[in-house]
Amino acid sequence: MKIFRLLTPLLLTIVAVFCFAPAAWAFCGFYVAKADTKLYNKASQVVIARNGDRTVLTMANDFQGEVKDFAIVVPVPTVLQKEQVRVTEPKIMERLDAFSAPRLVEYFDPDPCAPLPIFSSKRSLAVAENSAPAPQISDRSLGVTVEARFNVGEYDIVILSAKESGGLETWLTRNGYKIPQGAKQLLQPYIRSSMKFFVAKVNLDKFEESGYQFLRPLQISYQSPKFMLPIRLGMINATTEQDLIVYILSPQGGAEITNYRTVKIPTNANIPVFIKNEFGEFYKSLFQNAYTKEGKRVGFLEYAWDMGSCDPCAADPLTPEELKEAGVFWLNDNSPSDLPTSRKFVPTFFSSNVFISRLHVRYTRDTFPEDLMFLQTANRESFQGRYILQYPFEGEVKCEAGKKYKQSLPKRFEQEAQTLAKLTNWNIQDIRNKMKLSVGNLTYSWWENLVSWFGI
Template identity: 80%
Template sequence: MKFFRILTPLLLAIVAVFCFAPAAWAFCGFYVAKADTKLYNKASQVVIARDGDRTVLTMANDFQGEVKDFAMVVPVPTVLQKEQVSVTEPKIIERLDAFSAPRLVEYFDPDPCAPVYPQKLSAAPAPAARMEAGNARDDASLGVTVEARFNVGEYDIVILSAKESGGLETWLQRSGYKIPRGAKQLLKPYIRSSMKFFVAKVNLNKFEKSGYQFLRPLQISYQSPKFMLPIRLGMINATTEQDLIVYILSPQGQAEITNYRTVKIPSDTNVPLFVKDEFGDFYKSMFQTAYTKENKKVGFLEYAWNMGSCDPCSAEPLTPDELKQAGVFWLDNNSPSDVPVSPRFRPPFPRSDVFISRLHVRYTRDKFPEDLIFQQTANSEFFQGRYVLQHPFQGELKCQAGREYKRSLPKRFEQEAQTLAKLTNWKIQDIRNKMKLSVGNLTYSWWENLFSWLGLY
């Protein structure tokens, strides 16, 4: 049995429940912190909603600088028309980020001397520039064809095809797109694959009239058997590692990367109490350690869950309207996701036909020479990056069970310290010192005994 606490920005309440389910079953705690994309200086975010051969791709813009300098070049498998391109609100991506972010949960040990009354609970399922292109003669001499040209929101869009990369690079630079020199080599594989190029630039007049402070995400829809995400062009002028968060929405189950390994982020571990105040630093260090251990050639699964529920919830599941804004096109009026679901209720079967997979890739040009290729699977196992704070009971312990509980704590605290050191590569001595300060006066004698046993006094 465990006690747990709910923390929200406006509410601090202590809720006591009995949790008899095994550790592999539904969680009985609630989050106290989350590791969202705000942890990273520069993290690109992409949402991919896919069913069959149809894809809706939403690209969040993390562009920093003057909007007049913005240019986006995205390889796409087919020529896009105006009705296949739209803009959406940044809030949708923020909602997906909050819902799927790795989380910290908090439990409180009960009084080991209190009587236990069995309570029957039903089992929960396993958690598993200018847009002037010049004249047609100049375009033809460069081997570039303008397949379509239109405006969507604050963006001017051109769809291009090209016969050779040097000509495409020259065309983009002549037309006022500020792309880095040296793009030729990275454009070449896409041209060999007969892919087209979705090119976007900000229409300054429309942007000023729109009243928006930031560029809105662009969303494109297309039909293609290719389930991939081009990332190589984003490496043109990158000097350091880049973080990419991909939210894949599917009517089936988990999505995974096929041309690189997909591994689960380390999860379901107890960490010392002081991590509550350092969760951002903890997660960044833990991710870097796991990334280095895997030789920097993997994609990490940080979250996999049916959108009809969450446990514990770091944010409410997206509503059907929000899911449609995120590109989910297979919902209809009779979708089970239209049925309200309490965030504390785990139905025995999924209530939504939208499954979200959150994949985190940290990439460089040398470690990720290929674009990401995905596949959908029927694996509906739930998974989340989840880290546990376990508070010791701090009342009087006069019974035999209480004395045994007290004797067990030093070993438990040391195990938490060792786990944290292994996950983060932090120095074990620093961790022990911080743990001693975090437990409070009521447990100081236990820590004094522990540190004496460890030879630290």
């Protein structure tokens, strides 16, 4: 999230979850690829763990440049004390991203002449911070008060309150924070709402001592009835489109944006098998196409799931220790605390009290005039951005069912081509030209299949 950047703005892994009834689809198949945040040049990530009025907000820093130039200013509802601020490991963001990313799965058609297997499967899908008041250091002429000042990890942090935006802008400038043009008018609404300002910059000595090469995410904890994420300040630096991924962790269910539309990303589509080698470009085009069609001022739901399971698994669910690192503070005895911290495979599925929603917002400085407001719901319906490769049976077929199966394939391939064109706005003829199908030991193009099987 480009919260308020002063100076520079910010193969094959197979999980053993198999479905023996591919015609039913459900949530199954072999996972083969994911569309994570590495696809985007300017993508920010925020984790919001919320229960009741308490929020733990984790902000990943995608800052590029000299660390001495880094600073952020984040509006917060209350004066934060040192106990409410910490640094966390970047790996937590990576884990949440990998677990919830839109994914590609593949199925393989069975021999149409073989007897159908008998298989049935049932799978369940499943605090106020008390601290002593900080000394106040007031610059009365500017109407700015330093409510708290402390150091956390490699960051020097001050908490400010202000009476008017011009004074706050002047104070920040005097204290070495280079404010982008246009900050004054965007600061004013937060001041009118009596919000405070969390200001952090890098302590170069402590950063050097830490041995880290990159800035670690900052995590803040506070209580407020407002469930929101301030993004307007970040638009000062949004000269081009920015992508914001918000992971919302809740004990109740899914979360949605209330002051803008929340739209589910197109999903569960069968697409041509050549996309296996182009999944990143495919998903970027799909998202841009959906973003354009929906009118831009929307948030896209890319994933909603109980953290206790995954199907298909793009990555293991987070362990209780990792969830706590991500800010989840309500874990209790019902949580699977006895699970190992490292797992290559998730053999069982359990119901947890952590539900994750992944929301993807793309914005520019001319869109999203309001901060994002969220609502926690009791909806625990599972959803994921999921795209399907269905490989045809390549062996010899002699039965009548096999002949009908072969005759059905050209229509299926055309439908896949049409679906891909609709999702991405790619040229349909280019898609047809790329479609290849191996049948036995021969390779046919899309058009050659029509000639071979339909005799046209």
